[in-house]
Amino acid sequence: MADADTEMDTDTDDADHRPSSLVRRAEEVEYEEVSAAEGLRKGVLVSDADGAPHFAIRRFTLAPGAEVPRHTNEVEHEQYVLAGEYVVGLGDEEVTVAAGDALLIPAGTVHWYRNESDEEGAFLCAVPNGDDAIELVDGSDD
Numbered sequence: 001m002a003d004a005d006t007e008m009d010t011d012t013d014d015a016d017h018r019p020s021s022l023v024r025r026a027e028e029v030e031y032e033e034v035s036a037a038e039g040l041r042k043g044v045l046v047s048d049a050d051g052a053p054h055f056a057i058r059r060f061t062l063a064p065g066a067e068v069p070r071h072t073n074e075v076e077h078e079q080y081v082l083a084g085e086y087v088v089g090l091g092d093e094e095v096t097v098a099a100g101d102a103l104l105i106p107a108g109t110v111h112w113y114r115n116e117s118d119e120e121g122a123f124l125c126a127v128p129n130g131d132d133a134i135e136l137v138d139g140s141d142d
């Protein structure tokens with residue numbers, strides 16, 4: 001069995017064009033503030049930069065009191081709530097989600113987030129690799 005600090009090399013014959021295996025430790029993930037939403041931070045766990053051919057997995061944290069504005073994305077999102085409890089807006093409805101809940105946000109769906117609790121929320125978000133256009137949506141018609 002490989003030592004936890006040893007990079008696993010499972011390359012196959014170059015003709016197979018398969019990606020190498022990857023283990024990224026939690027302490028190796030770098031987080032950055034998301035400019036469109038104060039209190040939202042993103043860490044990329046696995047992406048095409050790591051050789052993942054189809055999907056990227058990111059981990060987001062949502063600080064207490066943080067709000068992510070209404071927006072759409074060109075790509076679908078699959079999300080899994082890791083910690084906390086927060087409100088997610090999906091189209092015309094709002095739902096409260098908590099650890100263990102999963103979401104599918106289809107491409108083009110207006111969505112937003114609001115953490116009304118005193119605890120940080122956290123979720124995994126899987127998206128297809130490639131470009132994604134994010135468009136902020138005016139929510140003044142509420």
